[in-house]
Amino acid sequence: xxxxxxxxxxxxVYFLGSNAILCLVASFAMLFYTDYVGISVSIIGTLFVxxxxxxxxxxxxxGVIIDRAQLKGGLFKPWTNLASIILPILTVLVxxxxxxxxxxxxxxxxxxxxxxxxxxxxxSDAPGFGLATLMTKNTHERDLLMSRGRTMVFLAFMxxxxxxxxxxxxxxxxxxxxIVAIVGLILMNFxxxxxxxxxxxxxxxxxxxxxxxxxxxxxxxxxxLMSFMTLSMTNLQGIVVSYFALYNLKNPIYISILMxxxxxxxxxxxxxxxxxxKRFGKWKVNVFSLLGxxxxxxxxxxxxxxxxxxxxxxxxxxxxxxSAPQLMVPMFTAxxxxxxxxxxxxxASGTAFATQTFAGKLGGAAASGIVAYALAFxxxxxxxxxxxxxxxxxxALYAVVPGVGALITAGLFAWLYKIREKDVEGWLAIAxxxxxxxxxxxxxxxxxxxxxxxxxxxxxxxxx
Numbered sequence: 001x002x003x004x005x006x007x008x009x010x011x012x013v014y015f016l017g018s019n020a021i022l023c024l025v026a027s028f029a030m031l032f033y034t035d036y037v038g039i040s041v042s043i044i045g046t047l048f049v050x051x052x053x054x055x056x057x058x059x060x061x062x063g064v065i066i067d068r069a070q071l072k073g074g075l076f077k078p079w080t081n082l083a084s085i086i087l088p089i090l091t092v093l094v095x096x097x098x099x100x101x102x103x104x105x106x107x108x109x110x111x112x113x114x115x116x117x118x119x120x121x122x123x124s125d126a127p128g129f130g131l132a133t134l135m136t137k138n139t140h141e142r143d144l145l146m147s148r149g150r151t152m153v154f155l156a157f158m159x160x161x162x163x164x165x166x167x168x169x170x171x172x173x174x175x176x177x178x179i180v181a182i183v184g185l186i187l188m189n190f191x192x193x194x195x196x197x198x199x200x201x202x203x204x205x206x207x208x209x210x211x212x213x214x215x216x217x218x219x220x221x222x223x224x225l226m227s228f229m230t231l232s233m234t235n236l237q238g239i240v241v242s243y244f245a246l247y248n249l250k251n252p253i254y255i256s257i258l259m260x261x262x263x264x265x266x267x268x269x270x271x272x273x274x275x276x277x278k279r280f281g282k283w284k285v286n287v288f289s290l291l292g293x294x295x296x297x298x299x300x301x302x303x304x305x306x307x308x309x310x311x312x313x314x315x316x317x318x319x320x321x322x323s324a325p326q327l328m329v330p331m332f333t334a335x336x337x338x339x340x341x342x343x344x345x346x347x348a349s350g351t352a353f354a355t356q357t358f359a360g361k362l363g364g365a366a367a368s369g370i371v372a373y374a375l376a377f378x379x380x381x382x383x384x385x386x387x388x389x390x391x392x393x394x395x396a397l398y399a400v401v402p403g404v405g406a407l408i409t410a411g412l413f414a415w416l417y418k419i420r421e422k423d424v425e426g427w428l429a430i431a432x433x434x435x436x437x438x439x440x441x442x443x444x445x446x447x448x449x450x451x452x453x454x455x456x457x458x459x460x461x462x463x464x
Contacts, residue, residue, distance in 0.1 A: 002136040002198060008145065010194035011132070014080065015149045017187025018124045019156035021091050024180050025117060027157070027259075028164055029094060030368065031242045032173050033110060035382045037097050043107060045372020051115040052365030062122055062354050066130075074197040075134060075349075076127035083124030084188035088181035090117045095177035118361065124188070126353040129330040133337065133349055134197040137432070139424055143331050144274055150327040151270035154263050157238075161259035165242070165252060214340065214348045215355050221336035223416035225359040227409045228329060231290075232363025234405020237262070237318065239371045240397045247386045248305055248394055258315045265319030270327050281421055282331060285324050290410035292321035297403020305395060318402075325409075329356065332417075335424050342427040371397055 003011075033044045071078040093113045097106055132145040160180065168176045215222055245254035277285055296317040305311050333356045334349075341347040378393035380386065386394070 001141050002138060003141065003145070007135070007195050008148070010190035011135070011145060012148050012152050013187045014084075014128060014191045014195075015152035016156050017184040018083070018087065018121075018128065019153045020160050020180055020187075021087060021184040022121065022153075023157040023160040024164060024177060025091060025094055025114075026364070027161055027238050028168075028173075028242070029114065030239060030372070031165075032095065033097075036173060037099075037106060037110075038382075039103070039106065039110070040376075041372050041380055041382070042376040044110075045369055045376065047107065047111050047114065048368035048372065049365050051111065051118055052361050052368060054115065058119060058122070062119075062126065066127060066351070066354065076131040077191070077195070077197060079123050079127035080131060080188070081192050083120060083127075084185065084192060087117075087120050087124050087188070088185040090120050091181045091184070092174070092177050093117075095174045122354065122357050122361070126357045129333070129356075130349050130353040131191070131195065131197065132330070133334055134199045135195065137199060137428060139421070139428060140274075140278070142334060143277065146330040146334065147270065147274050147277075147327055150330065151267060153326070154266040154270055154323065158260055158263035158267060161238075161263060162256040165255050214346060214351045217344050217346070218336055218340040218352070220339045220417065220419050221333065221352055221355065224332050224336055224413070225355060227413040227417065228332075228356070229359040229363040230412060231325060231405060231409040232360050233366035233370070234401050234408075235322075235363070236367050236371055236397050236401050239367060240394060243375070243380075243394050244305075244398045248391050248398075249308055249311065251308075254308065254311075257312065261312055261315040262319035262322070265316050266323035266326075269320055269323040273324060273327055276324075277328070277331075282328050282335075283417065283420060286328060286332075287410050287414050289321045289324040290406045290413070293318070293325075293406035294403045294410070296321055297399045297401075297406070301395065301399040301403075314399075321406075322402075325406075329360075332419075335419050338424050338427045339419055342430065370401070 030041075030044055030048065033039045034041050066075065066079065073081070090113065094117050096113075097109055101109070129146060129149065132142050132149065135145065136142055164176065215225070241258055242255050245258060246252055273285075296314060300311070300314040303310060303314075330353070333352055337347060337349045337352045340352070374393055374397055375390070378387075378390045380390050
């Protein structure tokens with residue numbers, strides 16, 4: 001391994017801190033605004049959609065900035081260093097809605113703080129995963145870093161989701177936000193001191209035009225992100241689980257129970273995922289998991305939620321089948337970066353990971369809108385017993401929509417995405433050979449466009 005144990009652990013806890021913050025805002029901000037601040041679900045839904053669409057559109061712009069800025073401290077580390085300070089501060093502000101202000105002032109405050117928070121999270125997320133590509137060029141080590149980094153996502157969500165509502169009811173949401181922000185601040189700053197970029201992209205002369213058109217040129221990245229965005233926009237459980245527990249199961253304790261079960265299973269699955277990927281490959285694991293998620297969602301809806309034990313069993317299955325597609329997102333993006341580098345001669349890794357964030361955020365915007373507008377259409381009224389129609393809609397949002405979304409995602413992915421591990425290993429071997437030849441000749445290879453096998457022709461044991 002090229003990285004040290006201390007370096008890897010520091011990289012992992014960065015994601016533990018950032019995703020503890022993410023869970024607090026992504027999972028509970030809507031509930032906080034509607035049921036505690038008293039803003040209508042339709043207003044909050046509109047704000048979330050508009051904020052996330054703008055944030056999604058700005059993500060590729062931020063990727064261009066990363067690839068063009070070439071800051072002194074490295075390609076990605078200056079941005080993770082910045083995010084480790086400002087993201088915790090903004091998290092506190094999200095939950096400091098002035099209680100005695102008018103509705104207009106509250107809405108303006110929520111829109112402003114939430115929008116800025118979303119943009120700042122992009123600064124923490126895209127460079128965080130991109131950093132792994134410059135820590136090592138070993139493909140298995142890189143997959144390990146990203147897999148364990150994504151594992152921290154599940155661990156953070158499990159801790160926060162299982163305790164947030166109960167703790168907030170005791171100490172208030174703003175105080176909870178302060179506590180989570182302080183923990184996030186400490187954990188995210190480990191990368192500042194212990195992680196280094198061993199490789200640099202500064203020698204690559206990537207033009208602004210190449211960067212702006214990169215997602216369209218890199219067809220495999222475009223195809224993968226289409227499927228990822230479909231999954232993101234239908235992955236509603238994290239948003240709707242609070243409503244499902246409060247009104248369908250009629251007990252707020254199930255917010256913690258369902259999230260803890262699902263995320264706990266995802267965490268355990270994440271720990272054994274690398275050898276499974278090594279044995280079967282990311283492509284097969286992804287398709288199998290998505291089909292399993294579809295079967296789970298439709299089966300639960302057919303059985304119903306009258307028995308909480310059955311619901312908890314299905315939470316285990318949801319966690320089992322949802323973990324791999326989420327864990328492997330940065331791995332697929334990293335492979336697409338290699339595809340772009342060797343097929344097009346452009347390594348715009350900042351743009352690639354920012355576009356990944358764009359797809360996730362645009363999907364998240366759609367998910368927030370789907371939940372908010374569906375609840376409003378069904379007749380949801382906060383803090384009162386819901387009608388049968390509302391309960392059915394909440395249940396469908398919890399089980400059916402994620403399942404159908406997983407099926408559509410599996411179809412898009414299986415049809416369009418062609419990269420396999422052997423392709424990436426071959427490209428990296430060519431890159432290493434060219435680099436060694438260039439070093440021996442005393443010159444760089446920044447302006448040299450490599451000729452490599454095309455994905456349109458079969459060149460490995462499988463046909464692509």
